[in-house]
Amino acid sequence: MGWMVEASTAARGADRVFLVSLGISVFFLVFITALMIYFVIRYSKKRHPQAENIEGNVWLEITWTVIPLMVFLSIFYYGWTNFDYTRNPPRDAMVVNVLGRQWAWSFEYPNGKVTSVLYAALGKPMRLDIRSADVIHGFFVPAFRLKMDAVPGHVNTTWFEPTRLGSYDIECTVICGVDHSYMLSKVVVVPVEEFKAWYFGGDDAPEPGKGVATAKEPEGDNSGGVKGEVPALAILRAKDCLMCHSIDGKPMVGPTLKGLYGSTETVVSGGKERAVKVDDAYLKVAIQAPEASIVKGYPPTMPPAALSPAELSQVLDYIKSLK
Amino acid sequence: MSLQASAHAEPRDDFGAKLGMWLFLVTEMILFGGLFIGYSYMRSKYPAEFHHAGSELNATIGILNTLVLLTSSLTVVLAIVSLQRGEKGKTVAFLGATLFLAALFLVDKGIEWTGEIGRGLYPNAPHLATLPPGEQVFFGLYYTMTGLHGLHVLAGMGVLGWALTRVMRGRISRDHAVVLENAGLYWHLVDVIWIFLLPLFYLAA
Amino acid sequence: MSAPSATASASEPSFLVDQGPRHGLLAWLTTTDHKRIGLMYLAAMVTFFFTGATIGIFMRLVQLSSLSHMMTAQTYNALFTVHGVIMIFLFVIPGLPAVFGNFFLPLQIGARDVAFPRLNLASWYFFMAGAVLAITSLFTGGGPPDTGWTFYAPFSIKTGTNVTLAVFAAFVLGFSSMLTGVNFITTIHRMRAPGMKWFRMPLFCWSLYATAWVQILATPVLAITLVLVILERLFGIGIFDPAKGGDPLLYQHLFWIYSHPAVYIMILPAMGAITEIIPTFARRTIFGYKAIAFSSMAIAGVGSLVWGHHMFTSGMSLTGDMIFSLLTMIVAVPSAIKVFNWTATLYKGSIDFQPPLLYALTFIFLFCIGGLTGVMQGALAVNQHVHDTYFIVGHFHYVMFGGTGIAFFAALLYWFPKMFGKMYSRKVAYIAWFPIFVGFNMLYFTMLVLGLEGMPRRYYHHLPQFDTGHVVATVGSWILVSGLLILFGNFAYALFKGKKAGSNPWGGPTLEWTTASPPPQENFATIPTVTGPPYAFPVEPRP
Amino acid sequence: MTEQTKSMVEHPEESPGYGTFVAVWAALVVLTGLLVFVSHFGQKAAVWGLLTITPLKAGLVFYFFMHLKYEGPLVKGVVFVALGTLLIFFALTYADVAFR
Ligand code: HEA
């Protein structure tokens, strides 16, 4: 499949099963279609005015029961062996906790690092323990032919071993609310050394993969801002605020944070609309108990943020600075 | 055209009516079957919690209600026997007894539910939310299954009550018994379902 | 024909003429005549089909570009949910059994009506009530549901949209379907004409019989599942809610226990209709009558065992994955048997290539693509990649639209003259075929490819690399629409201005062709006595 | 109606009298008592009681009260199909649940 990248060991296996079953299918489809067309022409009323009443043939029936059965069973077996492979991670695989929630993925590494992009080392198996914080999501990496749902209350496990450097889409495949189709991320496969440098490096270790094909950053993330504001921005990114809020004035899932402070807007609380002036008190509530009042025109989907008081005041100052 | 209309009247097909009723009962069996699947799924997930939560229920009322329903099943079937023997008075009496027992069952059920609700054991109750998840599921299933069963008891009472008036007016008689037989079938199924609910909930502990 | 020669005397008025004390609309709304009820279903269903299809067209417009903003994401989510609910519960599931089953089951077995005519009317009212509720759910409460037609918990219990009412609508529709099933089984057991042994029944009746069993054995599970969702939303019983210890996978099991068999409710009657059409135009008896009859029952039976193939990536146990994949392969065998027998029926026939046959053969082709993609995604390794992508969307449009939908058109083309006594223009029916066929494949084959490339389903916004594919598909949808408009325009024209059709315009062998077109209210002047197999050729010419 | 369907209509007309049914009822009551008794011997006994005695009770109701005993093969078959289907639903759900 030239135009489709195979970037993991399992992808190759899955494609082979696919191609075999495709071949069989095309064969039968062409065979039956050709036969139908041939019969329609050969036995048309004109060429064959007198029909023969053939009622059936036991041997034929047996043949076309048994042959498809055999074919189907072998497709099953072939598919099963390759599937089994993706469900049995090797023991030495690195275990990453994947958490899906409306509408973002986050990845927690054994050493506690948490990212919103999945970094993986070329040729090293990685096991994913997939969980969900709210509703069902589907963790899908087309280039790995890999899919596993994130089901609340369950931990679903799968694994992969990347075979190709690059940055590949992660998509959510289970309908999970308005922004289901924006619940995207990337897997960035980098050479082992680069991965190690990031993984064992401190908090300020450079993100891997900058040399590789560019991982698409969340929109609205223009982190090249003024120096003094970077810590607050880092918090916003780490807490996934930027998945839903822009700082450049563009409305995304949630309203933009730019020019927010001091403005007056309409919110809905307890089913009633009222106008509020955005000040510190309002922002605190809006961030820590977002369900209490919903900005008009937006869905009630913002999760309450777990920010420490220090972080909160940093974020507030930052929002104030976004004129 | 009037000739046509009479031609339309097929010969009465009692067996067909009964077959139709049985097919309908199949759907009822599977309806509750779905709930039983849910129950066993959850029980295999939370055996200990189910065991514990079951002890919160009032087994005495459950057993009492079983006896009530079993007896009501008996009276229905006796009503049919008496109908076939042409003893209309008895039929009416038996059906009346059935209705009485059914009402008794619902009253018992009401007392029981009131008690549990009083103790804060109902879905979305603050107290229930403090219990382990498995017990919350147990009570969710308990209210769903006994509640749905209760609705069936109500429906059965409606059907039997209607049959009773028809017996009294002579519309159901020895030669027109199939309506009562079908109503009886329905009632027995309601009974059978309860037979399963008893051990699932009340004797689980 | 060795079977009956019973005829309705030409003087009897057709069932379309009011014969009771009531007239006009009221006469229709209170009728217990299975033919009138069938037509009432037809009218309702064509309306729903066009509504659902129009929504489909809108969804295609959104996908024209990855930058499209013609509606909000919330609206799009509502659209595919409503599209799915309408198409599944209001069109393909009731489709053939309720329309053609009601109309032709009694005619084909030589009866005057179904076993419980009043129950039949009640089913129609349940159906309409369900439809009204479904429509109401769009405009009340929190707005149209946005969960997809599968209503997966816990999203369906958390979303603020009007899932409760929509789900209740599906519950009522299920009730209607169940009652129809009860009615048909009883009818087939009790009402067959003298001499109409089981193996003398037309195969359409066999397929209805198999369908009816699925209807009564599977639908109640859906009913109870939906009740649980409603209770969950209203009272928080916690069975599907992980926060309270419930399990979303239990929902999926219960949902698919019904909804997989439901796909066979959709396809079996369609296959039955195709089985009627092919011998009629091949002018010869069906090949492998018993094989086809038994394969219907086999599909119904084995079809109840494969529901888990919708859950391969949900975290089901590996054993479960394996067993369900294996059973999925086995359920494809009886479908294969049917396809081979249909093809063999063309062999040494004397083929009269009329529109119904063209559409029937198109059905076989499109259904094969749908079925074969089904087998591919039933293979675990492939499913893991294509699950919940446009590959699945392609698969089920091929089987549901290319299969059941096209079979519905074929059946309409075949039986239209019998139902209305009018003949449509055959030439126009051929002309309509080209855009339908071309547009269909452009639309849905492209979806298969998109899915393979990794385009997830239920996506309001697609990544830019999928742009080309989506444009091709959308253009295909326009071509398809033009074909469908021609086809239905043709029917509409024929309804009012069509030439009179004789009682047996195609030379059909089964009982419905022995009575007048349209049939009189009593179907047959005298109940026929059947003496031979259903597809006995040559058909004796009738006066 | 066909010849064969007619034969299915015929089921023994002499239905049993009051006595039979009262006896069945008594058996049901005894079985209920037994079930309650058994369930006092711990979880395991309760489950076994549930799995054996309850179907037995249901069977009695079906067989006598619901006249299944006096029905032809068709109605028996209908019930059999329903129970079989349920059994399969259970079994296949357990193909997942039991191997998690
Ligand atoms: C009319 C409806 C219909 C029909 C008939 C089918 C028929 C089949 N379906 Fe399909 N299916 C759906 C409607 C239908 N399906 C829908 C609506 C969904 C999606 C639901 C949702 O998630 O929204 C779905 C989803 C679906 C899935 C889940 C995909 C996923 O979400 O991951 C699977 C997986 O196994 C599957 C398999 C099959 C198979 C094996 C058949 C078989 O029955 C097909 C058998 C037919 C043939 C095989 C073709 C003819 C045979 C031959 C020509 C013989 C020669 C061939 C060989 C020897 C290979 N279907």
Ligand code: HEA
């Ligand atoms: C029988 C069933 C059936 C049929 C016939 C169709 C027909 C169509 N469907 Fe349908 N589709 C489903 C069943 C069906 N669908 C289901 C079950 C889903 C899954 C939902 C879910 O995910 O939950 C789905 C999902 C689905 C999607 C995926 C959405 C997503 O995942 O993001 C798309 C995308 O394009 C689509 C498109 C179409 C189109 C373009 C048609 C076209 O073929 C329609 C053809 C057009 C016409 C027939 C219109 C003709 C007439 C007019 C335009 C004039 C109108 C006039 C009047 C109203 C007077 N459908």
Ligand code: CUA
């Ligand atoms: Cu998360 Cu879709």
Ligand SMILES: [Cu+2]
């Ligand atoms: Cu399926």
